[in-house]
Amino acid sequence: MSTFLYLTRRVLQAAAVILIVTVATFCLLHALPGGPARGILGPQATAQQIAQFNHEQSLDQSLPVQYFAYLGRLLHGDLGTSYTLNEPVAQLIQERLPKTLVLTVLSAGVGLLLAIPLGMWQAVRRNKPVDYVITTLSFVAYSTPVYFLGLMLVLVFSHILPWFPAQAPQGDTLAQVFADPAGLVLPVAAGAASVVAVFSRYMRGATLENLSEDYVRTARAGGSRRGAILRRHVFRNSLTPVVAMLGYYVPVLFGGALVVEQLFNYPGMGLLFWTAAQSSDYPVLLGCVLVISVATVVGTLAADVVQRFIDPRVKEGRA
Amino acid sequence: MTATDRTTTAGEPILRLEDLGVTFSSETGDVPAVRGVSLHVRPGETLALVGESGSGKSTVALASIGLLPDNARATGRALLGSTDVVGAAERDLASLRGRTVSMVFQEPATALDPLTRIGAQIAEVVRNHRRIAAKEADALAVDLLRRVGIPDPERRARAFPFELSGGQRQRVVIAMAIANDPGLLIADEPTTALDVTVQAEILDLLRRLAVESGTGVLLVTHNMGVVADFADRVAVMLQGRIVETGPVEDVLLRPEHEYTKRLLAAVPRLAVAPAAVPAAAKDGAAAGSQDRPEAGSQDGPRTGTEAGAESATPAPEVPLPRYAARARKANTDTAQGSAAGHEPVVDLRDVTVVYGRRIGAVRALDGVSLNVRPGETVGLVGESGSGKSTAARVALGLIRPTSGTVTLFGSDLRRTRARARRELRSGIGVVLQDPVASLDARMTVLECIAEPLRVHRRGMSAKERQEQVGALLERVRLPRSFAQRAPRELSGGQRQRVSLARALALEPKLLVADEPTSALDVSVQEAVLEVITELQDELGFACLFVSHDLAVVQHFAERVVVMRSGRIEEQGGTMDTLLHPGTDYTRRLLAAVPVPDPVLQRRRRAARLAATAGAAAGGAGATA
Numbered sequence: 001m002s003t004f005l006y007l008t009r010r011v012l013q014a015a016a017v018i019l020i021v022t023v024a025t026f027c028l029l030h031a032l033p034g035g036p037a038r039g040i041l042g043p044q045a046t047a048q049q050i051a052q053f054n055h056e057q058s059l060d061q062s063l064p065v066q067y068f069a070y071l072g073r074l075l076h077g078d079l080g081t082s083y084t085l086n087e088p089v090a091q092l093i094q095e096r097l098p099k100t101l102v103l104t105v106l107s108a109g110v111g112l113l114l115a116i117p118l119g120m121w122q123a124v125r126r127n128k129p130v131d132y133v134i135t136t137l138s139f140v141a142y143s144t145p146v147y148f149l150g151l152m153l154v155l156v157f158s159h160i161l162p163w164f165p166a167q168a169p170q171g172d173t174l175a176q177v178f179a180d181p182a183g184l185v186l187p188v189a190a191g192a193a194s195v196v197a198v199f200s201r202y203m204r205g206a207t208l209e210n211l212s213e214d215y216v217r218t219a220r221a222g223g224s225r226r227g228a229i230l231r232r233h234v235f236r237n238s239l240t241p242v243v244a245m246l247g248y249y250v251p252v253l254f255g256g257a258l259v260v261e262q263l264f265n266y267p268g269m270g271l272l273f274w275t276a277a278q279s280s281d282y283p284v285l286l287g288c289v290l291v292i293s294v295a296t297v298v299g300t301l302a303a304d305v306v307q308r309f310i311d312p313r314v315k316e317g318r319a
Numbered sequence: 320m321t322a323t324d325r326t327t328t329a330g331e332p333i334l335r336l337e338d339l340g341v342t343f344s345s346e347t348g349d350v351p352a353v354r355g356v357s358l359h360v361r362p363g364e365t366l367a368l369v370g371e372s373g374s375g376k377s378t379v380a381l382a383s384i385g386l387l388p389d390n391a392r393a394t395g396r397a398l399l400g401s402t403d404v405v406g407a408a409e410r411d412l413a414s415l416r417g418r419t420v421s422m423v424f425q426e427p428a429t430a431l432d433p434l435t436r437i438g439a440q441i442a443e444v445v446r447n448h449r450r451i452a453a454k455e456a457d458a459l460a461v462d463l464l465r466r467v468g469i470p471d472p473e474r475r476a477r478a479f480p481f482e483l484s485g486g487q488r489q490r491v492v493i494a495m496a497i498a499n500d501p502g503l504l505i506a507d508e509p510t511t512a513l514d515v516t517v518q519a520e521i522l523d524l525l526r527r528l529a530v531e532s533g534t535g536v537l538l539v540t541h542n543m544g545v546v547a548d549f550a551d552r553v554a555v556m557l558q559g560r561i562v563e564t565g566p567v568e569d570v571l572l573r574p575e576h577e578y579t580k581r582l583l584a585a586v587p588r589l590a591v592a593p594a595a596v597p598a599a600a601k602d603g604a605a606a607g608s609q610d611r612p613e614a615g616s617q618d619g620p621r622t623g624t625e626a627g628a629e630s631a632t633p634a635p636e637v638p639l640p641r642y643a644a645r646a647r648k649a650n651t652d653t654a655q656g657s658a659a660g661h662e663p664v665v666d667l668r669d670v671t672v673v674y675g676r677r678i679g680a681v682r683a684l685d686g687v688s689l690n691v692r693p694g695e696t697v698g699l700v701g702e703s704g705s706g707k708s709t710a711a712r713v714a715l716g717l718i719r720p721t722s723g724t725v726t727l728f729g730s731d732l733r734r735t736r737a738r739a740r741r742e743l744r745s746g747i748g749v750v751l752q753d754p755v756a757s758l759d760a761r762m763t764v765l766e767c768i769a770e771p772l773r774v775h776r777r778g779m780s781a782k783e784r785q786e787q788v789g790a791l792l793e794r795v796r797l798p799r800s801f802a803q804r805a806p807r808e809l810s811g812g813q814r815q816r817v818s819l820a821r822a823l824a825l826e827p828k829l830l831v832a833d834e835p836t837s838a839l840d841v842s843v844q845e846a847v848l849e850v851i852t853e854l855q856d857e858l859g860f861a862c863l864f865v866s867h868d869l870a871v872v873q874h875f876a877e878r879v880v881v882m883r884s885g886r887i888e889e890q891g892g893t894m895d896t897l898l899h900p901g902t903d904y905t906r907r908l909l910a911a912v913p914v915p916d917p918v919l920q921r922r923r924r925a926a927r928l929a930a931t932a933g934a935a936a937g938g939a940g941a942t943a
Binding site for chain 2: 213214215217218219220221222223224225226228232233236237240310311312313
């Protein structure tokens with residue numbers, strides 16, 4: 001299949017997935033008891049005030065009508081206005097998203113840069129002390145809640161050892177964020193920990209599997225040394241399943257950001273989502289879910305495209 | 320160079336094993352795999368290491384190049400030139416591998432890195448041992464591809480392994496192996512995964528390369544035909560030891576050790592008539608004899624096969640295995656014998672199976688008509704991709720044909736309802752190729768065999784079922800006590816018998832056997848085929864026998880159907896069709912089968928080469 005045809009098909013599929021996600025979230029949100037009026041108008045609000053609020057926000061119309069109205073506005077780039085912050089959702093996301101992207105991309109990048117060599121090292125030193133130590137640390141890192149891990153990081157590397165600030169950079173623009181790289185260290189470390197844990201496991205498994213493949217024996221029979229075999233053959237072959245997993249890991253990264261942003265007081269998407277969820281701020285919640293689902297779909301698509309690039313067989317539909 | 324010349328070639332051995340032992344350590348203790356093996360290979364000679372699975376032949380090969388798995392420990396000496404591979408450092412071994420010694424493996428499908436272009440993989444071997452520029456190495460890789468007979472090598476060098484056929488991949492592995500003109504080439508079952516015609520081409524290639532550069536070859540194989548075709552000397556292994564060694568003519572024609580005799584007796588031999596040799600044979604044999612002074616003349620025609628080929632007796636006297644009795648009877652009955660009057664148990668009429676649509680559509684079967692009559696055995700032969708397994712699945716009702724009709728036990732499968740169809744299917748038993756994968760590892764033997772009874776004989780009590788399974792086990796010559804075992808505790812041959820017992824549980828009228836013995840050793844194959852034959856006489860079921868092994872089919876089946884790319888090339892009585900084939904394709908297929916007689920095989924090879932040379936001159940280039 002030609003790459004163009006493939007991409008067209010995948011993008012259409014992605015659009016369909018996102019549409020389904022909006023329907024699902026829309027229905028789920030409106031199924032929540034109470035509704036936003038109570039949260040926004042406070043416990044003292046009369047039934048009449050609530051009815052009026054619902055009427056103003058078109059919340060008294062039937063669900064399909066509301067949904068299609070929302071979809072129509074969405075197509076014009078209008079994500080609605082936050083009930084609580086009185087700002088357009090699109091603008092809120094536009095302010096917050098880049099900061100979250102910085103956090104997640106850095107976490108994923110740093111995490112992978114550590115995880116891939118660690119996983120390969122473990123595979124080569126299988127069942128030796130190094131392997132056991134890294135395996136144990138991975139399980140600890142993976143099973144520790146991000147919240148607790150973040151607190152420990154702050155305690156050790158900010159309070160006991162005053163190396164890094166306990167707060168993330170507070171600036172509103174990306175330039176201000178990058179102006180304070182030391183402030184990013186602990187949030188990124190907290191976010192990267194689970195990436196390292198999970199992906200070093202994947203990489204270890206994939207490498208072990210590839211090391212026992214026949215082609216490794218063929219390369220050895222041709223006089224290639226182990227380092228060269230790892231570099232030239234095993235690395236690329238092991239990377240394909242890991243790349244595929246990365247796409248599916250995007251929502252997990254966003255989930256992690258939710259906690260990390262809270263903890264380090266970093267005003268990104270996570271914090272926005274968190275406050276919106278607490279106050280039933282429907283437009284903001286919908287906008288956030290939309291952004292996360294788009295990111296997930298794009299992440300998976302990107303992973304598939306990268307895989308096509310690495311493995312020629314995928315293109316031919318042979319693998 | 321002839322075999323006799325080559326063995327007398329003086330020169331220091333390139334490989335010398337002295338009292339080699341290999342022990343595998345496992346959780347249950349140490350397992351000795353190879354004990355006290357001594358042998359040598361001289362430049363330019365081919366030593367074949369033969370034996371059945373588990374005999375340790377591959378372990379010897381791996382020990383010779385220092386590629387034993389981590390849990391293996393070698394003792395004794397394995398001298399490659401002056402270096403002892405046993406105990407050598409990995410670094411020293413790496414500098415020997417690919418230069419002094421190299422290896423060709425069994426499975427071309429997985430032997431190459433799927434993500435690296437084949438040219439780059441060959442160039443890597445070149446650059447492992449020579450300090451040359453990348454460009455130069457790439458050019459050498461293209462040269463090597465040309466040498467191993469890959470057409471359009473400049474373009475193919477940029478191909479990925481998956482874009483090549485099995486035979487071409489094996490050529491690439493061979494190109495890697497000869498990249499630095501090694502003194503010793505180890506070939507571990509190099510043609511086992513390939514079709515016979517491709518096998519013949521790969522063997523020709525290996526032989527040519529070995530002769531051209533005086534490379535010594537250590538050939539590991541279980542196929543006596545390949546040995547006869549290729550080897551100068553033979554070493555026979557049994558349970559980790561060499562039991563007999565000598566020149567190929569001696570070992571194959573006048574075996575001394577009891578085991579060798581038994582092994583050779585179990586090898587199904589293809590009976591060949593003079594007519595099976597292609598038309599160009601005469602000139603071919605003459606041309607061949609110029610560079611091959613008749614080494615066989617001193618032995619004279621000895622075996623029955625040889626006699627059959629020499630004198631023009633219509634039914635050649637080959638040493639027939641016991642399961643072959645029926646085939647001979649059928650041959651005297653002639654193909655249109657007594658069975659012809661009965662209604663067939665399964666009847667495929669003009670069946671076409673198409674996979675996919677439009678441009679991507681593949682015709683897996685194209686106008687196939689065949690039937691199996693009660694009690695008879697029909698052999699379905701052809702190369703991989705010829706559609707023989709697809710045809711068997713259509714007969715089983717597992718694949719619905721795109722067009723054409725399938726009649727099973729007199730009912731048209733398309734006109735029957737699902738329930739009736741299931742009932743019809745209970746009249747068919749199936750035995751598949753892979754003895755490991757075809758039994759559920761989580762079930763006991765009892766559960767495996769009882770499963771069809773549970774499905775189709777609902778009223779049967781557990782006790783009755785158990786009794787029935789016991790009886791079935793006895794039928795396939797296994798002890799009743801096996802019922803409680805797990806499949807993994809059984810050998811391959813035993814598992815195939817369990818599969819057979821399961822297939823016979825519902826007393827089928829038709830047994831479909833898809834390559835039931837191709838994963839088994841010859842002696843085990845013989846035993847399994849014998850059991851099938853005896854039970855067939857006893858129970859009277861018909862058998863559709865799918866196989867790529869023409870020799871087995873020749874003995875086992877009464878009629879044969881030859882398939883090629885989804886079509887039936889020809890069909891008829893087995894002896895008639897395989898001794899006097901009506902089409903060029905069947906003739907080529909037969910000519911490519913190596914027979915386990917070095918003298919006869921040498922003649923057949925010369926004839927075949929002359930025929931292909933003639934065909935190539937006629938414009939039809941043969942590629943693997």
